[in-house]
Amino acid sequence: MTVAVAVIPFKPKNPKTRLSCVLDEQEREAFAESMLSDVVAAVRDADCQPVILGTELFDSELVQVTIQEKGLSDALNEYLACCVVGNVLIIMADIPLADQVSIQRVLATPKDMAIVPGRGGGTNVIYLKDPTKFRVDYYGGSYLKHMKIAQECGLSCEVIDSFRLHTDIDEKEDLVELLLHGTGKSRAFLAERGFAITTDKGRVGVERKR
Amino acid sequence: MTVAVAVIPFKPKNPKTRLSCVLDEQEREAFAESMLSDVVAAVRDADCQPVILGTELFDSELVQVTIQEKGLSDALNEYLACCVVGNVLIIMADIPLADQVSIQRVLATPKDMAIVPGRGGGTNVIYLKDPTKFRVDYYGGSYLKHMKIAQECGLSCEVIDSFRLHTDIDEKEDLVELLLHGTGKSRAFLAERGFAITTDKGRVGVERKR
Numbered sequence: 217m218t219v220a221v222a223v224i225p226f227k228p229k230n231p232k233t234r235l236s237c238v239l240d241e242q243e244r245e246a247f248a249e250s251m252l253s254d255v256v257a258a259v260r261d262a263d264c265q266p267v268i269l270g271t272e273l274f275d276s277e278l279v280q281v282t283i284q285e286k287g288l289s290d291a292l293n294e295y296l297a298c299c300v301v302g303n304v305l306i307i308m309a310d311i312p313l314a315d316q317v318s319i320q321r322v323l324a325t326p327k328d329m330a331i332v333p334g335r336g337g338g339t340n341v342i343y344l345k346d347p348t349k350f351r352v353d354y355y356g357g358s359y360l361k362h363m364k365i366a367q368e369c370g371l372s373c374e375v376i377d378s379f380r381l382h383t384d385i386d387e388k389e390d391l392v393e394l395l396l397h398g399t400g401k402s403r404a405f406l407a408e409r410g411f412a413i414t415t416d417k418g419r420v421g422v423e424r425k426r
Numbered sequence: 427m428t429v430a431v432a433v434i435p436f437k438p439k440n441p442k443t444r445l446s447c448v449l450d451e452q453e454r455e456a457f458a459e460s461m462l463s464d465v466v467a468a469v470r471d472a473d474c475q476p477v478i479l480g481t482e483l484f485d486s487e488l489v490q491v492t493i494q495e496k497g498l499s500d501a502l503n504e505y506l507a508c509c510v511v512g513n514v515l516i517i518m519a520d521i522p523l524a525d526q527v528s529i530q531r532v533l534a535t536p537k538d539m540a541i542v543p544g545r546g547g548g549t550n551v552i553y554l555k556d557p558t559k560f561r562v563d564y565y566g567g568s569y570l571k572h573m574k575i576a577q578e579c580g581l582s583c584e585v586i587d588s589f590r591l592h593t594d595i596d597e598k599e600d601l602v603e604l605l606l607h608g609t610g611k612s613r614a615f616l617a618e619r620g621f622a623i624t625t626d627k628g629r630v631g632v633e634r635k636r
Contacts, residue, residue, distance in 0.1 A: 337630030379592035420547030
């Protein structure tokens with residue numbers, strides 16, 4: 217039984233530019249697809265039906281809805297208002313540590329909605345029991361904006377405390393978390409391409425052997 | 427009723443040197459004490475009895491055990507072997523987002539022990555039902571070391587998925603998470619000294635107005 221539709225925004229072309237220091241464009245595209253694949257597997261394990269909200273079509277068996285790159289929030293709000301019936305999970309494509317248990321904790325909220333903050337003030341997951349009552353506003357500290365919108369809309373909201381869903385992979389340092397805690401295709405992608413963790417006295421680092 | 431002794435390693439003098447770019451030595455000492463205070467409040471809310479394992483005595487009503495700065499792991503292992511009866515929670519002093527609920531999730535593990543990884547491969551929390559059966563080994567990627575030690579010791583181990591306990595405050599960028607998600611003394615300390623979040627297209631940043 218499908219518990220919720222899982223809407224996953226995705227940019228197939230030239231994604232993850234902050235990883236350009238360690239991955240070229242073609243690699244970043246393959247890496248982004250491998251992270252998407254891990255997220256899709258996790259939402260399916262949690263009985264959600266994935267729908268990709270992509271900036272262009274890409275080669276995949278997944279259900280794809282194509283949107284303008286500049287207008288993620290508008291496109292999502294339009295989609296939520298007209299095209300979804302029932303519970304909706306909006307989940308980012310760059311959180312490959314997502315797993316069945318962490319997503320089920322989101323879906324189990326007794327509140328009207330649940331939210332998982334990303335690193336540095338973003339929003340990685342929004343779960344809505346009635347998607348017509350909320351509007352999203354991504355970019356630029358979206359976590360605080362979404363908490364405020366929930367209040368304005370009169371929706372009770374639970375913040376889910378999960379580092380697996382909190383850890384979005386944007387920068388080289390973030391790859392450490394994926395190498396340490398990942399189990400899926402995106403971790404394998406990095407390992408196959410020579411990425412490994414390095415250890416000194418402080419935090420663990422990452423290096424690439426070519 | 428005390429559920430566990432909460433051992434909190436703490437360095438009162440010249441702590442958090444990676445924050446030197448935004449806080450002078452005296453401020454870092456006051457900030458470290460405010461973070462400790464938040465952690466102490468959280469463990470007490472979860473019915474644990476705090477004991478500070480400090481590199482020197484500092485002005486506080488808390489129970490303090492003084493150890494050599496260089497030998498945290500040895501000191502802790504000696505302490506675990508001889509001085510504790512019952513459950514032990516080892517929790518770092520620099521995770522001020524810790525709260526009652528997240529700590530209770532750790533204490534509720536059905537396994538022999540639980541662990542919470544820190545950012546970049548460290549270990550922020552270890553919970554031991556029988557502290558004599560485990561030995562700690564901090565620094566240099568301690569999370570993987572502790573998972574291996576658990577296996578070697580034949581102890582079942584749960585990894586607790588919490589960003590509140592995962593987020594250790596070491597660097598300037600980490601202050602963003604404390605400003606966004608903190609509720610205690612350490613957040614107030616930053617706000618009083620002019621720290622505020624800045625917003626642009628990507629992750630939220632932090633700046634200090636003097």
